[in-house]
Amino acid sequence: MPVTPSLFCMLEWHERIEAERRQPGARVFVSDYNGGHPFVEKYLGELADAAPCRLADVTRYSALDEDAVLRERIAEMHRRYDGAGCTPGRVLPGGGSSALLGTFATWLLLTGRRRVHYVAPVYYKLAFLFRRMGIEPVPVARGHAHQPEFDLRLPAERTVLVLTDPVWYAGRRVPAGVVRRIADWQRATGSLVFVDGTFQYMRWDGGRREETAHLPAELTLRMVCPTKYLSIHGYRCAHLLVPLHLREELAELHLNLHGDVAVSDRLFARRAADLMLGEGNAALVQHIRDNHRTLTASGALAAQLPVEAGFFLFARPRVPSRWFLALDGKFFELDGHPGYIRVNLLNRPGIEALMTAAGQVASA
Numbered sequence: 019m020p021v022t023p024s025l026f027c028m029l030e031w032h033e034r035i036e037a038e039r040r041q042p043g044a045r046v047f048v049s050d051y052n053g054g055h056p057f058v059e060k061y062l063g064e065l066a067d068a069a070p071c072r073l074a075d076v077t078r079y080s081a082l083d084e085d086a087v088l089r090e091r092i093a094e095m096h097r098r099y100d101g102a103g104c105t106p107g108r109v110l111p112g113g114g115s116s117a118l119l120g121t122f123a124t125w126l127l128l129t130g131r132r133r134v135h136y137v138a139p140v141y142y143k144l145a146f147l148f149r150r151m152g153i154e155p156v157p158v159a160r161g162h163a164h165q166p167e168f169d170l171r172l173p174a175e176r177t178v179l180v181l182t183d184p185v186w187y188a189g190r191r192v193p194a195g196v197v198r199r200i201a202d203w204q205r206a207t208g209s210l211v212f213v214d215g216t217f218q219y220m221r222w223d224g225g226r227r228e229e230t231a232h233l234p235a236e237l238t239l240r241m242v243c244p245t246k247y248l249s250i251h252g253y254r255c256a257h258l259l260v261p262l263h264l265r266e267e268l269a270e271l272h273l274n275l276h277g278d279v280a281v282s283d284r285l286f287a288r289r290a291a292d293l294m295l296g297e298g299n300a301a302l303v304q305h306i307r308d309n310h311r312t313l314t315a316s317g318a319l320a321a322q323l324p325v326e327a328g329f330f331l332f333a334r335p336r337v338p339s340r341w342f343l344a345l346d347g348k349f350f351e352l353d354g355h356p357g358y359i360r361v362n363l364l365n366r367p368g369i370e371a372l373m374t375a376a377g378q379v380a381s382a
Contacts, residue, residue: 028142028145028348028351029149031348031349035047044343048360048361050365050368052251053366057305062250070280070281070285073285075281080278080284081278082279085287085288088288091295092291093105095294096242098295099226100231102231102235107262108235109258110257110259111256112276113254113283115241115245117256119143119214120147120275121268121276122239123144123151123153124151124271125267127151128271132153133153133154134148134155134180135158136155136157136179136181137170138157138161138162138350139162139182141186159171162188163193164188164190164191164192168196178209181211181212182213183197183213183214183215184327187332187349187350189326189330189331189332192229201233212238212241213238213240213241215228215230215241216241216256217327217328217329218242219242220299220303222303222307222325222327236262238259239258239261239264241258242257244257244287248299250286253282255283255286255290257287309369313369313372317376318375320334321334329363330363331360331363332358332359333358334356334357335357336376336380337375337376339358342375344360345359345360346358
């Protein structure tokens with residue numbers, strides 16, 4: 019089965035990380051997927067103190083896609099944040115980004131698309147699905163979109179392109195010029211673009227607009243994840259913005275693959291939409307920036323890449339990275355940057371481990 023070697027190796031490395039991460043006494047996982055922040059109860063509102071059965075009828079299936087109010091609130095959020103048109107008819111709610119990635123990959127398979135193009139990096143779960151389904155992923159550039167050596171070479175054929183924005187491990191947004199080039203290419207070739215926007219709406223500069231919201235709506239699927247931009251991962255909540263002519267097909271497929279969500283997830287989806295239409299997540303983003311400032315000031319990092327979004331940082335610790343369990347460049351199809359690892363700025367044990375190790379070396 020044709021799979022690019024880098025993606026194939028990436029999956030093997032993830033399996034090794036997962037095996038060690040679950041062992042008692044494992045090295046501190048500074049690239050951790052999980053983290054915490056002081057705004058959880060505030061963001062949850064009444065969900066923090068009330069059982070779901072007191073807020074909804076738990077004897078009924080909880081169908082996200084039938085929730086017209088939720089879809090309208092999500093559409094309104096996108097209109098307000100992106101300054102672009104969005105109707106409830108384009109909104110396909112789902113129970114988490116993994117489920118939506120599974121629906122997308124299955125749809126590719128069922129519609130006979132056995133070859134897709136992509137701008138690296140691709141999230142490892144999507145790479146896993148491509149490998150198991152026999153879908154060939156073909157890179158269209160060397161490097162990543164934020165790097166100076168990035169050389170985008172879009173194919174002349176009509177195809178499906180996968181784009182991740184922001185580049186989550188480094189907290190870097192795809193430059194607006196790159197997004198515009200892709201939009202022009204879509205219009206010229208009729209190609210479909212799938213945007214993995216899992217870490218969108220976490221800009222450090224306080225801006226709201228996401229450039230990929232302005233790709234041609236009739237040719238773009240964009241995945242957005244409230245559980246990420248509120249960093250409350252125990253609830254499963256994500257949605258796709260899809261072309262109108264594909265919505266019912268994808269909605270039917272998603273429902274038959276994954277079924278309805280738990281009522282608690284539906285309640286959270288509504289709460290997340292209301293929160294973003296109200297105060298938003300600025301306090302969380304500021305907390306991430308404060309953690310970054312503390313880590314940088316401690317001297318625990320020998321070098322780091324600039325960061326502008328999300329809660330991950332790509333940096334080289336003052337001590338050898340092998341002291342920690344961490345994801346380095348090979349997990350993201352990235353060459354160069356020896357000793358650099360992904361750091362979760364919301365994971366306090368990881369941050370403290372980096373600072374403690376650096377302090378011990380300095381005092382030795």
